[in-house]
Amino acid sequence: MVQIGKATIGEEKIREYEPYMYKGVIDERLKRVQEAYDRWQKTRTFEFPTWLYGQPLGKLFKVEVEDCPTFGETSWLELDSARTAFFSIDMQGWAWLLYNRQGYDTKLIDAPIQPIKNCLDAVRKTDMKVVHFREGHRPDLADCPFRKSYINKVVGEGITFGSQDPGGCGRIATRGQPNHDTISELYPIPGEYIVDKSGKGAFHHSDILQLLLNMFPPPTHLILTGITTDVCVHTIMREANDFGYWCLLLKDCTGSTDWENHLSAIKQVKMRGGVFGWVSDSQRFLEGVEANLT
Amino acid sequence: MVQIGKATIGEEKIREYEPYMYKGVIDERLKRVQEAYDRWQKTRTFEFPTWLYGQPLGKLFKVEVEDCPTFGETSWLELDSARTAFFSIDMQGWAWLLYNRQGYDTKLIDAPIQPIKNCLDAVRKTDMKVVHFREGHRPDLADCPFRKSYINKVVGEGITFGSQDPGGCGRIATRGQPNHDTISELYPIPGEYIVDKSGKGAFHHSDILQLLLNMFPPPTHLILTGITTDVCVHTIMREANDFGYWCLLLKDCTGSTDWENHLSAIKQVKMRGGVFGWVSDSQRFLEGVEANLT
C-alpha cells in the first residue's frame, strides 16, 4: 500500500468477482426476475415492465406468441404502443431484380407484401413508430466492403452492387437509384423513419441506435418484418436483442430466397424460450392492435 | 416503373428530404422544444421531461448550474434520482504514480478526492446508480494500441503501460495490479458498477452502453466526476452527450495534469449554451440532493 498525496494506492481488498462485489445488484435483479416469473405463471403474459420503463406512455396491448416457452405452447406479449417501433426491413426493388436474376423464386418475397401492408395500415392509426430500412450503398460504393462487391460479382456473372442493371433500373442497390427505393406497395408516409444501411445488420454502420434512443419516446419493443428472413431481418433482430430490445417477429410478414432457410430462421428464434425474441403473425398482431388500440 | 411479381419498383416519388418526407416528426419535435422553452423561460429549469421518459421512478431533484445559458447566468437542472447515474472516472492509483514521475503536480488530482467522497456519501443514501470507471489494459496489453504504448514509452523514458513500476506497484495501468485499482478513498461498495475500459472514452470498447441500457431502470441523466478533466472525463462526457444523455459535470470533483487545461475543459462545456452538458459543483449538487432526496 502506497500513499501519494491524498491517494491511497493498492488497497489490499482488490476487487473480487464473488462474493464481495455487486451484491446488491444481483439480488435486486434475481428478485425482479422472480416476480416477473411468478406473474407469468399466472398470466402466461410477458407483461410490460412498468417498474423498469415507467408507466405506459401510450396504450398497452397484447399479442399472442407461438411455440413459447416451448414448441406447442402459447404465451402473450404485452407492449406499450408509444414505446413500440414497427420495422419494415429492406422491402426494396433491387431484391426482386437481383434474386430474379440469380434464379431464386421471388414469390417467396412477394408473400409478405400484403401482410406487411395490413400491419402498416393498422399501425398508422396508432402512436407506434414505423422504421423502413434500406440496404444499399453510397453511389461511390465507399461503404461497400471489397469482399461484398467481389463475391456478388462472381455469383452474379459480372453484375454486382453498383453495376448498371441490364433491365434499366439503374445501378444496383445504390442510393438514389430507383431500384434502391422501397417498393411502392409499402412506401413510407410522412412521419415515418428511413434508415439506410450498408450491411445486413444496421446497428454498426447506420444511425438506427441514435434514432431509437432519441425517439419521442424511445421504444422498448420492436416488431420485425421484411426480407430476407434469415439475412437482414435476422441480423437486425440479433443486434437489437443483444442490446436488450424486446423483439417480435411476424413470420408471415417475412420471406427469403429459400423456403427451408425461411422456416429454419423462424424456428431458430424460438429455441431456448425465444433466444432472439418471439414469433407471431400478422393476424394475431392485428387482433392485438384492434382489440386494444382502436 | 417496373413490376416484378407483386412488387412495383421505381416509384416516381423518390424520397425527397424536403418538403415531403418526415413532416409529422419535425412538427412534433419543434412543438415539444417550444413547449419546453416556454416553460424554461418561466422557471429557468431544465425540467425532467415526463412526456419523453415517463413519470419519475424515483424522486425529482434540482441542481443549480452555472454560466447557463450564457456566462454569468444561472439555471436549474431537474433529475429523476432513479434515472440518474453518478460516474466516478479513473480515480485509480496509477494516475498518481505516473503523473508524479512525469513531473506533473498531483495536488491537482488530490483536490477532487474529498468532494467526490462527499457526493458518494450522499448518493449512496439514494436510489441513484454509481459507476466507477477504470482505464487500463489487459495483462497482455492486447487492447492497447501500439501507438499508445509507444508514445508513453518515449515520454516516460522507457516506462510505459504494462511496464513494471520501479516503485514496486506492479505493472502500470494493467488490470489485476494494485495500481490499476480505484484508490481506497473512493473504493466501490457492493451494488455499484465497475467499468474497465482501454481508451480515454468508454462507449466503444467497454460494456458501459450495455450497462446503461439495461440498468433497473435505464438512466437518462449522468453526473460526471473524476480525472482528468480534459482527457477521460471530457471524452466520456462527449460520447454520452452525443448519444443523448443529459450530462452534468461537477467541476470541483475533477482535476487534471494542468490547471489551465482543467479550467479550459470546464469552460468548453459551457460554450453555446452547454455544448456537452452543464457545469455545477459538489456543494450545489449536495444541496439539491439533501433538499429533495432525504
Added chain:
Amino acid sequence: MVQIGKATIGEEKIREYEPYMYKGVIDERLKRVQEAYDRWQKTRTFEFPTWLYGQPLGKLFKVEVEDCPTFGETSWLELDSARTAFFSIDMQGWAWLLYNRQGYDTKLIDAPIQPIKNCLDAVRKTDMKVVHFREGHRPDLADCPFRKSYINKVVGEGITFGSQDPGGCGRIATRGQPNHDTISELYPIPGEYIVDKSGKGAFHHSDILQLLLNMFPPPTHLILTGITTDVCVHTIMREANDFGYWCLLLKDCTGSTDWENHLSAIKQVKMRGGVFGWVSDSQRFLEGVEANLT
C-alpha cells in the same frame, strides 16, 4: 449565396449523389473488382488482395471452400497466416449443463470438440492468432438484459443466467464460475486471446473490435468455429462480415441444439455466393495449413 467573413455559404452546386460526386472512387472500385473477378475466373481462387492490405506478413495458404459460388461448385480462399485469426466461440461448460437440462441432445455440441482441437493443434504451430469467446455475465448480472434473464427463467423452469446450478457447477453462465470457463479439451494457452461477451454477438459489448484492430498485425480473415452454429457463431460471423472481414466457417467445427437449424445455418452462409462468408471443414482447412505453413 451569402458571404460571412471569409466563408461563402450556399453554393449552388449542392451535393448530388449522381453524376457529379465520388466519381473517382466508384471507378477505382469497379476496376479493382473487375480485375479480381478476371483473375478468379482463371484461378477459382479468392486471392489475398495485396493491393488492398499490402504484401503478406506471414505465409499465404489456400483452403478449398464448398458450394461456391453456387451449390455444387468449388472455389479456393487464399489467406495470409499472419493476418488470420481463428475464432473458437463459446465452447464453455454451461452450454452442456443448460442444454442438457433443457432436453437438447448435447451430442450435437460434442461433435465439434475434436475437429476444433485438431485445428487448434495445427494453428498453434503457425503465426495465426487464436481468439476464444465466452458468453456470460458479470456476477451481478448488470450486463444481462432483463428480457434475457426473464425468458430463460421461464423456459428453464426457474433456473436462469446467474442462478445456482442444481448440479453444483456454480452460478450459470456467470463470469468467474467454473461452468463459465472454456472446456478443458479446448482450453486457451498462453499467447491466445479470451473475449468475454454478454450477447450472442460480440462487436457491440466487448472489446473484440479493439483487439482485432490492434493485433500485431491486424487480421483481415477470420476462421469461425464453436457453438452454436445458428446463434453465437452466426451472429459473430454476421457482424464481422458487415465490417468487411473475410470469414470462413468450418462446418464440422460447429454444432447446435438442433440438427436442422445447424444444417440451415450452414446453408444460409452459402446463399447468394456466400452472403456471410465461405464454408469449408476441418479436413480441408488442415490440408491448406499443412501444405503451405509447415
Added chain:
Amino acid sequence: MVQIGKATIGEEKIREYEPYMYKGVIDERLKRVQEAYDRWQKTRTFEFPTWLYGQPLGKLFKVEVEDCPTFGETSWLELDSARTAFFSIDMQGWAWLLYNRQGYDTKLIDAPIQPIKNCLDAVRKTDMKVVHFREGHRPDLADCPFRKSYINKVVGEGITFGSQDPGGCGRIATRGQPNHDTISELYPIPGEYIVDKSGKGAFHHSDILQLLLNMFPPPTHLILTGITTDVCVHTIMREANDFGYWCLLLKDCTGSTDWENHLSAIKQVKMRGGVFGWVSDSQRFLEGVEANLT
C-alpha cells in the same frame, strides 16, 4: 470437475490474469515497443511500422511535430501516403451563421480556411484520401437528441437546429439546406468522401468507421483539420485515437468560438507525450508533402 458427454467442465486451472495467461502476447508487445523506442532515440522519428501494417502502399513522408515528446522538443512523424486520410471537419455554412448570431467572433473560424485550402491543394496531388465531415440533422430532426434541440433553443433565443434561419439560409444545420453544406472555399471534389454525422463525434452515429475500414487501402494515419478545435475536431480525434489511429492535428487549420479554448485544445493534445495524437501546422505538413510526394 464434471464430465458431460465429451466436455470436461470446471477445470481447476481457472483463468488467472497473471502470471499464466497471455504471456506470449505481452512479451512480443513490449519487445516491439522497445525496438521502436530504440530507433526513435536515434532518429526522433515515429516511423511507419511496416512490421505492423505491411510495406508502404504509397510513398513515405515525414512531418515535423511540435512539443513532442515534451514541450519545447521536436520530433517527426512518418506516414504512408496511401494509408493517410485528410479530415476536413465541419467547414459548413451554418457555423458562420450561428456563431455570428450568438455573438462569437467568426474571424476565429475564418482563419483556418486558407491553410486548409493550401493543404487540400497539395493533398489532391497525392494518393491520400480526403474526408469532409458535416454536422447536421435529418430534416425531421429524428437524429437530434431532445436536449440538443432544447439547449440551443434556450441559448439561441428561440432559434435552434431545424429552425428557419431568419437571414434566409434555410433550416439551420439541416441536411439538404444550403447552410448545411460545406463552404464553397473548401468544397469537395469528385473522389472525396462526405460524412454526415449527428453528433460532435462521428464514430457512433455515422458510417465513418465503415468507410475507413473499407477504403482502398484502409488508412492508418489521420490528418485533422476543421472547426471547432475544442468541440468536433477534438471529439473525432479522441474517438480515432482510442481506436488506434495515428492522429496529427494541424493547428493553424483549426479554429474555435473562443481563442483560449482553441489554444487549450491544442495544448491538451500535447500532454503526456501526445495523449490524443501529435500537433503540427500546415507549413510543416506541406514541407513534408512537397519534399517526398512530388
